[in-house]
Amino acid sequence: MNPITFTSYSGFGREVIIIAERIVSFHPIDYNGNRGTCICLDTGKEICVSESPGQVRMALEQTNV
Numbered sequence: 001m002n003p004i005t006f007t008s009y010s011g012f013g014r015e016v017i018i019i020a021e022r023i024v025s026f027h028p029i030d031y032n033g034n035r036g037t038c039i040c041l042d043t044g045k046e047i048c049v050s051e052s053p054g055q056v057r058m059a060l061e062q063t064n065v
Helices: 053-062
Strands: 005-007 016-017 021-029 034-041 046-049
Touching: 005 053, 016 046, 021 053, 034 053
Parallel strands: none
Antiparallel strands: 005 016, 021 034, 034 046
């Protein structure tokens, strides 16, 4: 089990911890110029974070998943 900490997309600087093995896919999002990444989990839930898709990819690669 490899937890990864991201910043919430809400803009309040809250942390979001996601288990790397639960991530199925991710894609960029942009709402009114506020960019980030939508992370899709194996449960069907989507979590939006402030990090770019490149940053999400690097975090996943560092966990060796």
